[in-house]
Each structure stands twice: as C-alpha cells, then as structure tokens.
Amino acid sequence: MRLRHPDGSTIHLAYCTNVHPAEDLPGIHRQLSGIAARVRTLLGAERLGVGLWLPRQAAGELLARGDELAALRERLASLGLEVVTLNGFPYRGFHDEVVKYRVYQPDWADAERLRYTLGLAEILAALLPDDVTEGTISTLPLAWRTAWTQDKATAVMANLDALAQGLRALTHRTGKVIRVGFEPEPGCVIEVTPQATALLSEVDHDYLGLCLDACHMAVGFEKPGAGAGTGLPIVKLQASCALEAPPGAQRALAAFDEPRFLHQTRSATGYVDDLGEALAGGLPADESWRVHFHVPLHADPPPPLTTSAPYLRDLLDTLLGGPGPLTRHIEVETYTWNVLPGASPDLAAGIAAELDWMRGRLTSLGMKEQ
Incomplete structure (x- = not known):
C-alpha cells in the first residue's frame, strides 16, 4: 500500500513474505497468487506491497x-502487488525444523553474503514499479557476536565497500537506487543502534544504512528515538512487536519456547540467547522480560502476557510523525505465524488484520492512502 505523508512523500507499506515457506520460484508464485492476493482483497487495497524474501535458490533462478x-514482474502486476523492498536477512532454510543460529550464515565476512545481496539488488532494480526509483534491502547486522575477530572485522569492511561500489554501479546502469539496511538484533555484533553508529560510521551512507526492527529495539530496551540519533540513514522500518512478561509471570512464556527460531530474551539486568535458557533460570524472575518472538501487531496474547505494541506506536510517532518522514519503507514482519500458539489457521486474515492496524496508525499520523 502507498500512503501520502503530509509533506508529500510517498510511504510504502508492505508485509514480509518470509512468513511463507517457499524456497523456489514455483513456491514464490504460489504464495503470491494465494495468500498475498487474498490479503489485498481482504484489505480492499488497489495495490498491496510485498516485501519479498527470495532464498538463495529462488534468487539464483531469477x-x-x-x-x-x-x-x-508480470505476475506481480496482474495480482495488484508491488515490490519496493526485499528481506535479504535469511539466506535459505528459514522454515527448516530448526533454524536458530543458522539464520546468521553466511555472515558479512563471507563473500557469498556479498554475492547474494548484490544479486538481490539486481532483481529488485528489475522489479521496482515504473514510477519508483528507490528500493531497499534489509540484511543481518554483520555477524553473530561469538566468532567476531579482527580478521573477520577486516573482511566485513572490505565486503561492505564492495557492496556500496556494486550498488553505485547498479544505479549508473539502471537509474535505480537500491540501498541496504543493516538490522540491529540482540546477540549480534550490532545489537543496538549505538553499536551501528560505531561500526558503520565509515561506510558509504548514500547506499548503506540502518533497518530498524521495532521488536529488536524493544528487546534491547532502546528508546524509540535511538535510531534517529545515529547519523545513519534509516533505510527501512520493520514493524514488529516483541513478547513481554511481567515479573513473576514468566512461566506463561513456556508455550512460546519452540524449536525453530531463536528467541533472545532480556530483562533490565540480564540477557540470554534463547527463551528456554531464561525459563531454566537464566534471568531474574523479579524483572519484566522481553522476548524476541515476533507477535501480531494488532492482537494481545493471553494475559498476563503483553506485547511491545506501545513501543511500536512511539517509534512510528518518532519516525513518521514529524514534518518529514525519517524512513519511507515500512515492512510488517511477523514471520512466526506458523509457530504461534493458538494462531488462527487463516494466515491471510491475520496478515490483513496486521496491515489494517498499521494503516490505521499511519492515517492517525496524518497520512492518506493513495
């Protein structure tokens, strides 16, 4: 969907297709013709934005x-769908039975991550609507923290330089500007936005910047305005909500301790890599916990659990409620529907409800749907 900001800018709103377990092109086409098309119908939208996740196999085929x-491109147009952003964080196998730490491979020290991302940029430049000249790609925050060395840091910076050069060359060739946003996440080399400032200060900011994920920021107990104070361009916002448990009520989180995804968990004084570790005594029970489990934007979990939806509302106010937008691409990224306890089997209806919630929040900030 497109909305007009009061300053005249176009804001693009999409949902991320990494919620769908498709690794090849036939699967991509099925998800677009099935779920995505139905989401558009349920919303009554003339066109629906989709933030495509293209695993390595599908990207290679394209x-x-x-x-x-x-x-x-023709299929997207025929279905009333458009693509201005890609999710380039998961490389492949995002719906394997166990993903956990594998989602961070290959990292940005690996030349394959560079090849994959430049390939995505080529694809996105070809998929952009005719009246859009700028696309965005989100990617991982360099690497998982535990194997970080000086040699790895040197390799990462060389790859980021090559990435910026490749994106600039793509602009000269196609007239399309594709920017890449690094997405701070708990447990990674870039966990919070101040670390992004330190590690990305010397990269080419015309093409490289931040992707802010509202769930990750909430789990990191960051202030909503933190991303706006880094000096780095905010390439994209991923609209997402974290799971929260008040002091003494953490056992209610046990239903969300599932084996596929990593659910980093933090309290005011502690951090563990996964929810199971926290439930086993890794965090103090007399503090509130926030869990990296992307839960629906529009609905609360069973009490006493809550979500970080108020944080997301504050972040939207910060980024989009001023005289001009600090980012123009928003991607709803609730990829956990398939492992969400008690979730409705009607995935399209759930995604549509989230997008409708987002549409309402954006219009409350003075935007008008185009």
Missing part, C-alpha cells in the same frame, strides 16, 4: 533466466 524475472 538471475540465471531473464524470462523468469520478467514473468515474476
């Missing part, structure tokens, strides 16, 4: 065959 890329 790059190898120009006819497949043209066919995808």
